[in-house]
Amino acid sequence: MIALTGVRKSFRGRPVLRDVSFTVEAGTVVCLIGPSGAGKSTVLRCVNGLEHHDAGVIKVSGREVTTESLPTIRRELAMVFQKFNLLPHRTALGNIIEGPVHVLGRSEAESRREALNLLERVGLTNKADEYPHQLSGGEQQRVGIARALAMRPKAILFDEPTSALDPERVREVLQVMRDLAEEGMTMLVVTHEMNFAREVADRVVFMDGGAIVEAGSPGQVLGDPVAQRTREFLDRVLHPI
Amino acid sequence: MSADSFFHEAVLFMPVLLKGLGMTVLLTLAALATSVVVGLGWALMGASRFAPLRAGSAIVINFIRGIPIIVQLFYVYFVLPELGINLEPFVAGVIGLGLAYSVYQAENFRGGFKSVDRSLVETGQSLGMSDWLIMRRIIFPLGIRVALPSFGNTTVMLLKDSSIASTITIAELTRAGQLLAISTFKNGTVYTLVALLYLIASLPLARTVRVLERRLSQQ
Numbered sequence: 001m002i003a004l005t006g007v008r009k010s011f012r013g014r015p016v017l018r019d020v021s022f023t024v025e026a027g028t029v030v031c032l033i034g035p036s037g038a039g040k041s042t043v044l045r046c047v048n049g050l051e052h053h054d055a056g057v058i059k060v061s062g063r064e065v066t067t068e069s070l071p072t073i074r075r076e077l078a079m080v081f082q083k084f085n086l087l088p089h090r091t092a093l094g095n096i097i098e099g100p101v102h103v104l105g106r107s108e109a110e111s112r113r114e115a116l117n118l119l120e121r122v123g124l125t126n127k128a129d130e131y132p133h134q135l136s137g138g139e140q141q142r143v144g145i146a147r148a149l150a151m152r153p154k155a156i157l158f159d160e161p162t163s164a165l166d167p168e169r170v171r172e173v174l175q176v177m178r179d180l181a182e183e184g185m186t187m188l189v190v191t192h193e194m195n196f197a198r199e200v201a202d203r204v205v206f207m208d209g210g211a212i213v214e215a216g217s218p219g220q221v222l223g224d225p226v227a228q229r230t231r232e233f234l235d236r237v238l239h240p241i
Numbered sequence: 242m243s244a245d246s247f248f249h250e251a252v253l254f255m256p257v258l259l260k261g262l263g264m265t266v267l268l269t270l271a272a273l274a275t276s277v278v279v280g281l282g283w284a285l286m287g288a289s290r291f292a293p294l295r296a297g298s299a300i301v302i303n304f305i306r307g308i309p310i311i312v313q314l315f316y317v318y319f320v321l322p323e324l325g326i327n328l329e330p331f332v333a334g335v336i337g338l339g340l341a342y343s344v345y346q347a348e349n350f351r352g353g354f355k356s357v358d359r360s361l362v363e364t365g366q367s368l369g370m371s372d373w374l375i376m377r378r379i380i381f382p383l384g385i386r387v388a389l390p391s392f393g394n395t396t397v398m399l400l401k402d403s404s405i406a407s408t409i410t411i412a413e414l415t416r417a418g419q420l421l422a423i424s425t426f427k428n429g430t431v432y433t434l435v436a437l438l439y440l441i442a443s444l445p446l447a448r449t450v451r452v453l454e455r456r457l458s459q460q
Contacts, residue, residue, distance in 0.1 A: 048366075048367055049366075050363050050366060050367065071369060071371075074366070074367060074368070074369035075369045077367075078367070078368075079364075079367040081360065081363075081364065083360060085360050085361060085363070085364040087361060087364070087379060087383075088383070089382050089383055089386075098368065098378065099368040099369065099370075102370070102374060102378060103368055103369045103370055103374070104369075151368065151369075
């Protein structure tokens, strides 16, 4: 579904991705973990073309990511942002139907019906007409996920979806993501939630310094890591004090 | 100028001055519409990802901004006829003031567009929106809210600068006052009334902008 081969990228001469290769099979969940500045978010942003990679090949559904293919690829991939990025001048419902109506050209009536179903699915039926500033962070992020689903994407990219949330709001968002995973959605998730990665991911990729240090099943990477660097990172994340 | 004679003269002069005020309002609204449309054009060129368009916008803005409005009006009204383009005074006034003010409107729009968070542009991109759709659905509606206060200022300035059109024979408020003053020698009464009428005309403008601002910020 998503395949990266030898992807490299520099910002002003400073390498941020060094030879990154991995794949996300259709219907699976891959969690990207690692310290901040490891290049996890940059990987995600290269996949849907918010950043341009300097070398290597990224393929989505067998189609290479290029300037020409981006419009098509962006319709197949949805993205959920760390800071939600809801449009402040549109209601929850308005945010959800924005893409379907204006990008995909679907009818507004049909899109509204589908948006209401999606809001029910993320537990926000009664918030359809609220503006983002009237919603809590957790609610905004669930609208963000509903907005992603409204595009009927083949895969969803999650960029630290719970990092900007109050601790007690994290669970409601992770629950929605867990449900999605169980329904077979293809997901590439940048996260610091190790329990989520352990329980939901099919594969975990650990990155540091712009490179993949190790990748494998959650049991192996999180339970019995091979690399010293992975062990140090996990030790620090799991035992912060 | 006693109070008594002031009111007496005011009643006499008012019909002429009110007619002038009507022309001032008409001229201001027409020039405002022109300046907003043309200014939006400059701002959209300036926001383009196509470098020649951006450069063109910057050149035009600096060019127009660097020339006094009265000289621009003279150019449209006195020089264009030499090139075979004869314009009615009112049309020349609307074009001259509209063009002169288009660059201020462009700067208002530009400031508004720039205030829109980059992450919302990326949101539009990740939804598969084209640049134009992102402008229409995200940058414009959000930027306009930020631009509105300076838009109000610009409009009040335009109302006052419409007095410059008196120099190309448009019978607006200042011109009407000038003619009255010359023929009656009642400078004090006439120009006090002219000043009051400009002031009165500018108040509803400021108010309209405030109401709009409040309505938009509620969303």
